[in-house]
Amino acid sequence: MRDEINPAQHAADSEVRQFVTFVAGDQVFAVDMAPVQEIIRVPEVVRVPLAPRTLDGLANLRGKVLPIISLRRLFGYPERAADDASRAVVIDLGQPLGFVVDRVASVVGVDVRQIEDASGVSATVRSDLLRGLLKDVGGHAMVMVLDFERLIAAEFAQAAGAARVAAATGAMALAGGDLDADDERAADELQLVSFEVAGQEYAVAIEDVQEIVQMPDEIVRVPHAEPHVMGVMTLRQRLLPLVSLRRMFALPERAADEQSRIVVVSKGGAAVGVVMDSVNEVLRVALSEVEPVPPLLAREPGMADIARICRLDGGKRLVSIIDAASMFRQDALREVLETQHMQQDIDKDAGADRAGNDDEEQLVVFRLLQEEFGVPIDSVQEIVRVPEQLTQVPKAPAFVEGVINLRGSVLPVVDLRRRLGLPDAARSDRQRIMVFVIDGVRTGFIVDSVAEVLKVERRAIEPAPSLSAEQSRLLARMANLEKQKRMVQLLEPRHLVAEGDLAQLAGLAA
Numbered sequence: 001m002r003d004e005i006n007p008a009q010h011a012a013d014s015e016v017r018q019f020v021t022f023v024a025g026d027q028v029f030a031v032d033m034a035p036v037q038e039i040i041r042v043p044e045v046v047r048v049p050l051a052p053r054t055l056d057g058l059a060n061l062r063g064k065v066l067p068i069i070s071l072r073r074l075f076g077y078p079e080r081a082a083d084d085a086s087r088a089v090v091i092d093l094g095q096p097l098g099f100v101v102d103r104v105a106s107v108v109g110v111d112v113r114q115i116e117d118a119s120g121v122s123a124t125v126r127s128d129l130l131r132g133l134l135k136d137v138g139g140h141a142m143v144m145v146l147d148f149e150r151l152i153a154a155e156f157a158q159a160a161g162a163a164r165v166a167a168a169t170g171a172m173a174l175a176g177g178d179l180d181a182d183d184e185r186a187a188d189e190l191q192l193v194s195f196e197v198a199g200q201e202y203a204v205a206i207e208d209v210q211e212i213v214q215m216p217d218e219i220v221r222v223p224h225a226e227p228h229v230m231g232v233m234t235l236r237q238r239l240l241p242l243v244s245l246r247r248m249f250a251l252p253e254r255a256a257d258e259q260s261r262i263v264v265v266s267k268g269g270a271a272v273g274v275v276m277d278s279v280n281e282v283l284r285v286a287l288s289e290v291e292p293v294p295p296l297l298a299r300e301p302g303m304a305d306i307a308r309i310c311r312l313d314g315g316k317r318l319v320s321i322i323d324a325a326s327m328f329r330q331d332a333l334r335e336v337l338e339t340q341h342m343q344q345d346i347d348k349d350a351g352a353d354r355a356g357n358d359d360e361e362q363l364v365v366f367r368l369l370q371e372e373f374g375v376p377i378d379s380v381q382e383i384v385r386v387p388e389q390l391t392q393v394p395k396a397p398a399f400v401e402g403v404i405n406l407r408g409s410v411l412p413v414v415d416l417r418r419r420l421g422l423p424d425a426a427r428s429d430r431q432r433i434m435v436f437v438i439d440g441v442r443t444g445f446i447v448d449s450v451a452e453v454l455k456v457e458r459r460a461i462e463p464a465p466s467l468s469a470e471q472s473r474l475l476a477r478m479a480n481l482e483k484q485k486r487m488v489q490l491l492e493p494r495h496l497v498a499e500g501d502l503a504q505l506a507g508l509a510a
Helices: 071-075 148-153 162-172 183-188 324-328 331-339 343-355 469-474 499-509
Strands: 016-024 027-032 036-041 055-061 064-070 087-092 096-101 103-111 130-137 140-146 189-197 200-205 209-214 229-234 239-244 261-267 270-276 278-286 290-292 306-312 317-322 360-368 371-376 380-385 400-406 409-415 432-438 441-447 449-457 461-463 477-481 486-490
Touching (some): 016 096, 016 140, 071 096, 103 130, 189 261, 189 270, 189 317, 261 324, 278 306, 360 432, 360 486, 409 432, 409 499, 441 499
Parallel strands (some): 027 140, 200 317, 239 270, 371 486, 409 441
Antiparallel strands (some): 016 027, 036 087, 209 261, 278 380, 306 317, 360 449, 380 432, 400 409, 432 441, 477 486
């Protein structure tokens, strides 16, 4: 629902100006009608790290990102939760901004002779933030006319003239994160995405993983299909067959929950979704730690799709590598693909992928607090579990949480919550370390959880409102997924560490 005010409905003659009057705290204010786009109910918001404290967050207004600012906080009034009377007054100041007020009083036409200078007024609001005073208007003896441009100039310096700034930062941020060329060992390593099913750990080669998505609300059953073929789902206007790894390996049934994920595996132009209990991490495994399945086990029906086994942590951790090619040779899957007439569409998509799809960007989505953030998938070197204890290094920079031993190399670890000025959190099993290479220095950042790998159309990615200098560098873009009612803030990994701190991190990793 939306309460709109249309300036065209309030025509004024040359001696009358239109104002919107509203209440914030114990004061009555007004704003000139001209820059007011509309007045809406206070929307739900996405919180933004590194933004001024007066920013409540970002909202989705008919497909556009709208910063929501607390007028109470700007004036230093006591906090108060929004209620049915609260409104956001949307004002165009180079970019639309929504200002939360306690209630909107009225729209009034004011004779210019009733407008006085505010330089001598004594009030809770500084006179330099006022455009003037309205006398005896709307039943109020005095109404202060706010100068919103000056109001945000100090705290939201980046937002002043932000249309130009956002366009520039958005254009510069279109490039994805850089990967260092120090992966010369890649030929001697496997990069895997690992998952868990019934307490067992499995993995698929990362080049065979197209994306990772959440369970759909609806799965269409396929008549006469094999038991492990759950049915088909719609994924971006095409049908995707789903198989249950639990059923495929004759493991106990379990209902899907919020941690369940679908790993979209592609091979030879075909794609299938494999239902997993949860996503674990991205692994880099030396070939010396990988061995084929013993011949005796390979003959077992449940091992037919297992190609190799990784022995990690000195053999204490076994990860079974699923052979994607073997999975697609199953008659049951081929029948589903043919029955649903998908193969032709899939081949087209695969051809587009091989040619390079410039219309989409693939992101790794992770969470901090309740908010979702994303980074380009090419910027993520790997994702690993957080060990029970990080090794503290004497005289290490204050922002470094500790170091870990990652396959014989020292990896400095930074808490991303602390880096973004968010409250600290206790360690949990869902936390992960995302490893980036920043100007040649490999660094890990602790996140609350890794949610999914997501393909986003580039038209859904737009410059984020420029709210502070640091925020505009680190979080310059956002994916506005209107249909899903999601906004994913896109983080630029190369700005996570200041240039002056990189040398200290490199010293730790040496």
